[in-house]
Amino acid sequence: MFPMISNRTTGPGAIKFNVMVSANVYVLNAEDVPSQTTLGSDVLTIAPEVSQKRYISIRTIANDEAARFISPVKRKCRYTDENFLDVYRHYSYSACTVQCRKDAQIRFCNCTNYFTPNVPEHLKCDVNGIICLNNHINELSVLKAKWSNRPGLYCDCLPSCTEAEISVVKDFKLTASTEFAAVHIELAILPSERYKRNVVRGILDLVVSTGGTGGLFLGASILSFVEFVYILLLRPFCDIYSQRGVDHWHRKFGNRRLEDNKFVPNKEWSYHEGNVGAGLSQVKRRVLKS
Numbered sequence: 001m002f003p004m005i006s007n008r009t010t011g012p013g014a015i016k017f018n019v020m021v022s023a024n025v026y027v028l029n030a031e032d033v034p035s036q037t038t039l040g041s042d043v044l045t046i047a048p049e050v051s052q053k054r055y056i057s058i059r060t061i062a063n064d065e066a067a068r069f070i071s072p073v074k075r076k077c078r079y080t081d082e083n084f085l086d087v088y089r090h091y092s093y094s095a096c097t098v099q100c101r102k103d104a105q106i107r108f109c110n111c112t113n114y115f116t117p118n119v120p121e122h123l124k125c126d127v128n129g130i131i132c133l134n135n136h137i138n139e140l141s142v143l144k145a146k147w148s149n150r151p152g153l154y155c156d157c158l159p160s161c162t163e164a165e166i167s168v169v170k171d172f173k174l175t176a177s178t179e180f181a182a183v184h185i186e187l188a189i190l191p192s193e194r195y196k197r198n199v200v201r202g203i204l205d206l207v208v209s210t211g212g213t214g215g216l217f218l219g220a221s222i223l224s225f226v227e228f229v230y231i232l233l234l235r236p237f238c239d240i241y242s243q244r245g246v247d248h249w250h251r252k253f254g255n256r257r258l259e260d261n262k263f264v265p266n267k268e269w270s271y272h273e274g275n276v277g278a279g280l281s282q283v284k285r286r287v288l289k290s
Contacts, residue, residue, distance in 0.1 A: 012187035019181040022047045027056065027185060029163045031080050031092040036101070037143050038094065041168055046181040053172040055188040059165040059195060066199040067161070075197070077161035087117050093159045100155035101140060108136045161197065 006013035019025070025044040026034045044052055072078040083091040085099045098116070105112040109132035111125035125133060133140065144152030169188040176182060201209075 006187060006190060008190065012190055014184065014186035016182070016184045019046045019183060020048075020179075022181075025052075025183055027054065027166060027168075028094075029092070029160075029166065031090055031160055031163055032094045033088060033092065033098065035094045035098050036141055037097050042166070044183065046183060048179055048181055049176055051172075051174040051176045051182040051184075053174075053184040053186075055169040055171075055186055057167045057169055057188050058191050059167075059193050060191060061162055061164065062194055062196045063161055064196070064198045066202045067197055069203065070199065072158055075161070076158060077197070078158045079161050087119075091160065092163065093157050096157035097143065097155050100157060101153065104140055104153055105133060108139070109133055165195075 004013050004015065023046050024034075025046055026038060027042050027044065028034070028038070044054065046052060067075055068079075072082060078091050080090040080092065083089065085091060085095055087098050087102060088095040102112045102116050102119070105116075105125075106123065109125065109129050111129035111132075112119055112123055113133065114124050116124075138151040139153055142150075142152040144150055144154055146154050146156075148154075
């Protein structure tokens with residue numbers, strides 16, 4: 001891929017090249033692929049002795065880091081590495097429509113178009129298969145919504161989470177005396193707007209809200225639920241385990257006794273006020289003897 005950098009120092013980027021034959025030039029995102037469903041405004045029809053110039057504007061999309069932890073169905077988009085397609089290595093909406101059309105062709109005619117990428121040779125259509133595809137052209141060439149009743153193909157494809165929005169600002173088409181076609185595509189202005197996809201409430205926010213609600217109405221916290229599980233499940237199991245006599249602590253250390261602390265009680269000592277002084281003197285004598 002040709003490196004292109006546009007910033008305040010370099011100014012709006014531009015690309016110029018020459019085309020020697022008649023062709024179609026697609027102005028798409030880096031992750032998109034040309035397909036039958038590509039909009040006509042994204043295609044430049046090039047022919048010799050014609051100079052084509054187009055100014056475009058771009059709006060990029062940024063995603064919150066927490067969006068990765070949400071399923072594609074809930075976030076309504078899919079990252080390029082969350083790919084389940086056979087035709088391309090990276091996911092995009094246009095690549096998903098190619099996969100959808102390939103599956104429909106195999107379903108109708110047991111083969112697919114010769115130009116479909118990453119298709120085994122035995123699945124590519126022969127002459128009879130091409131005739132079959134032509135007979136189902138109305139069902140295969142047009143995409144429709146799920147609720148629509150018109151002929152067409154419904155594809156359950158999510159948009160990409162990172163694809164930019166490219167808008168055409170203005171087109172110029174001039175006649176030249178050269179045998180080739182000159183193509184000039186340039187940014188009208190540097191990108192100044194960006195869409196951002198934020199997560200309003202994630203898993204951590206749900207836990208915090210649940211804990212706050214429980215503390216407000218029940219006077220409980222997450223620790224209370226943990227204790228509740230411990231009392232219902234772990235505590236009865238520990239009691240049954242200790243009643244069987246299979247206590248590893250008891251096997252290693254045995255029972256704790258008063259003599260294990262090496263403390264000998266004095267039976268003559270009492271808590272009466274008259275014996276307090278005598279008790280203290282006896283304690284001092286023991287300390288001196290030791």
